[in-house]
Amino acid sequence: MISFNTFHPNAVYLDKKTQDIVCYIEKIKLEYPLKDIIVWLDSDDEYEKFLQLGFEECRRTYDLEIEVSSLLNVFKEVDGNSEQIEDESFIVNEKLVNKWYEVYASTHKANPVKPCEFEGMREVISKDLDYKNSILILNRKDEICGYIFVYEEDEETVEIGYMYYQDNIAKQCLKHLLFKRLTNVDNKNIKRVYAEVDDTDQYAYEFLKEFLSDNPPFQRTLIYKRSCCS
Missing domain, CATH: 3.40.630.30 (Gcn5-related N-acetyltransferase (GNAT))
Known part of the structure; x- marks a missing residue:
């Protein structure tokens, strides 16, 4: 599942709870080839997995x-x-x-x-x-x-x-x-x-x-x- 932020139009926001998330990310890349992909993580559980998928940490709140x-x-x-x-x-x-x-x-x-x-x-x-x-x-x-x-x-x-x-x-x-x-x-x-x-x-x-x-x-x-x- 994805969402958009009109304040930050360059990105697609990804729900980390999306099932089969690896395939879903590939789908996003095809549908929105010019947009970055953002995901928020509240724990360390999936941090390494997203790093391996090519994501990088850009902020801590x-x-x-x-x-x-x-x-x-x-x-x-x-x-x-x-x-x-x-x-x-x-x-x-x-x-x-x-x-x-x-x-x-x-x-x-x-x-x-x-x-x-x-x-x-x-x-x-x-x-x-x-x-x-x-x-x-x-x-x-x-x-x-x-x-x-x-x-x-x-x-x-x-x-x-x-x-x-x-x-x-x-x-x-x-x-x-x-x-x-x-x-x-x-x-x-x-x-x-x-x-x-x-x-x-x-x-x-x-x-x-x-x-x-x-x-x-x-x-x-x-x-x-x-x-x-x-």
Whole structure:
């Protein structure tokens, strides 16, 4: 069984549970000769088999569920003072979407994203967005220095989504502002922070590296590149 992702049109996504998967992969190669093939693996059980079939690992995605108290303890000593300023109103405008697209594309080179279409991209990244807790920082020239998209999960959980920072100063500023958000009286019911961290995303990986040392569960993304075989 296969599926498609309109965000990443160069690939076919394969269900690893497909019966007689070797023959099915050969069928995909014939029906979609120009497309790469993607499969996700949650365990090591079939990893070697897919490597032998010509797939290669292109990404690991770590699932983090962090107690707010733990995150605050790590971020509490961060000095976020700088010449950068915070934009109080988090608005998903064309400037932010373009910056998001630039960063997202840079972290998904193995399976490229489609060309940027403002309205479509804005709709996707705005779904369930927590505007009150999301963060955008600008410099004095009104240029984007960093951002964190925060998403609503439930009354006790928020998700840290897309993020970017141009340098260590901006990273520290984001940590400081996230600390302030989570200690705000309006957020007293939030107990957990969830995040999916790709090892190809240098921003999220570095930002949350303290929480990756506990060997959290992860999912492998494997890809069969047609360009390697043409």
